[in-house]
Amino acid sequence: MSRVIKLRPWQKEALSLYEKNDKVDFFLVATPGAGKTTFALLSARSQILLNNLNLIVVVPTAHLKIQWSSAAAAIGIQLDTQWTPGSSLVSDFHGVVATYQQVVSNPKGFIRLAGNSFVIIDEIHHAGDDKSWGNALMTAFGCSPKRLLLSGTPFRSDYAAIPFISYKDDMAVPDFEYGYNDALLDGHVVRPIYFPRIAGEMEWSSNDGSVYTATFDDELSVNLSNQRLRTALSAEGDWLREVIHQSHAKLLQIRKHHSDAGGLVVSSDQEHARHIVGLIRKELRLDADLAVSDDNNASLVIERYANSSRHWLVAVKMVSEGIDIPRLRVGVYATTTTTELFFRQVAGRLVRFIPGLGSQSSYLYIPDDPRLRSFAQNIAQSRHHSIKRNDAEEEDDFQLQDDTSEIYDETLGDEFRQLSLFSAIRAVALQEVSTDIVVDHVSIDQEDDPSLVVELTDLPHITERRVGSGGNPAQSHPHSVVQERNKLRKENSALAKMLAFATGLPYAKINSELNKKAGMTTIKEANIRQLEQRIKEAERWLKNI
DSSP states (O other): EEEEOOOOHHHHHHHHHHHHHOSSSSEEOOOOSSSHHHHHHHHHHHHHHOOOOOOEESSSSHHHHHHHHHHHHTTTOOESOOOOTTSEEEEEEEEEEEHHHHHHHHHGGGGGHHHHHHETTTTTTGGGSSSSHHHHHHHTTTSSSSEEEOOOOOOOSSSOOOOTTOETTTOOSSSEOOHHHHHHHHSSSSSEEEEEEEEEEEEOOOTSOOOOEEETTSSHHHHHHHHHHHHHTTSSSSSHHHHHHHHHHHHHHHHHHSTOOOOEEEEHHHHHHHHHHHHHHHHHHHOOOOOOOOOOHHHHHHHHHHTSSOEEEEEEHHHHHHHOOOOOOEEEEOOOOOOOOHHHHHTTTOOBOOSSSSSOEEEEEEEHHHHHHHHHTTTTSOOBOOOTTTTTTOOOOOGGOOOSSSSOGGGGGGGGGGOOOOOOOOEEEEEEEEEEESSSSOOOOOOOGGGGGGEEOOOOOSSOOOOOTTTBBBBGGGTTTHHHHHHHHHHHHHHHHHHHHHHHOOOOHHHHHHHHHHSSSHHHHHHHHHHHHHHHHHHHHHHHH
16 A cells, blocks of 8 residues: 655755755754654654664653654554553554653663664753753663654753754754745745734732732833733733633634634633633633643543534643644633743644635734733744853843742742732723734745655555454554554453453453463553454453353
8 A cells, every 4th residue: 555645845855855964863943834743754754664763753742642643653654652661662563652751751761762763852942941851862862873853943041952953153053944934935834823912901919019000011020020911811800801702703703714713722820721711611601621731631632622613722731832733723822921932832833724725814812911022023033042051040031931820029039939919900901902913924826746746655664563353454544553452452451351250360360371372471562463362362261161
């Protein structure tokens, strides 16, 4: 079986450049929605075919493990999402997908597999979050023969150096870069995004008990600016209520032509997110989906929302980066996080283009805070990750990030956090709504270029892969390996329980005997053929009781 995939011109150019590159590391910067995942997986296919390498993909979140696995399966690459560091690679798979946290928790557990693997590190800028993260990546993948480093927002506000990336004059140097401007000018790659800026007048009681009243045009200190923003975003105030109504009106307008268009609200923290869900229910008479990290089913919530026509999804950070929900057309920036990196990540969720839909724009509603206003104006500008090697502790006040629900006067010290006298009193959205378009959309209709069409033949790398009783190759069914293994594991579990009940033997003893008969060590490391054999042994055992 073969598949046909049509490349975007930039992907063809980048793949050609990559094939000529003989370095261990290749750093690709591509704007969200441009198709860097496709580029990465096509690069991986060539390494699997030409050099007989395995594949390791490292991603920021557990949900992205599922997303990458599905994208890989669609072009014939099977990735194990349940692999754990230190265990063997199940022969049904070409490789594994893991999170940064798994790497940090056990970097040495990756070394054996990494020694013969092509490694893709998605959103590599995360490696500068903490020195230990960078060290863990170096330990885990320093021995890999080839590494592909990806980023959609390749800069940091803390100036921390990123491993495996080359620097020149303290500036990160990508091997290939495809920016938001490039994508807009090419046409039909990303959407143009507008930023309706909502003004307001806020009143609050500060940490020292003083009462302040200010609009977003008033110049304030960093601490008071943060308190003003927090006041505006209070779910009890009128400002957020008005913005919810305005953004929903825009969503309904878009739905006249894009029937399942969706909206995203990015909140400050989990409690704030739950309040916003309640606000949407009260004001719009709609149930919004809530995706927060404390919920074990958060990935399922996101997947369900992505495949539905429901109006609103409320999240904190789980949908800020990498999550692919093309139907998102409207966003509300309702978070106190004021770093440009995070702002760009949120904007990136709204720019994914849907072919065949015609003209399409997206809208991110933001408080008219000077910092956010500046970030919106900078979206169209290319920016590289820069570091100040001698000033690692410095940080621009405009990049101040508050990841907690408490905004307080830092001069008071941590012990006063719980005693903060901050209180939002009033937040009123003003009628004026400013809408800035960052870059106008230029649609360039390109003639069909046969050189952009690539035929993908089956990968012969896996020798023991079979699916179902018919033994058809897994590549014929892109998602069948993960799904079939899960199905077979459930069948094995059910049969083992039946045998334990019928024989009176301990469940562990039943599993041990069945594993021995099927020629396997554990269910977790068994391939499809072994799982099928284990089922046959269990059925034979039951029949003879």
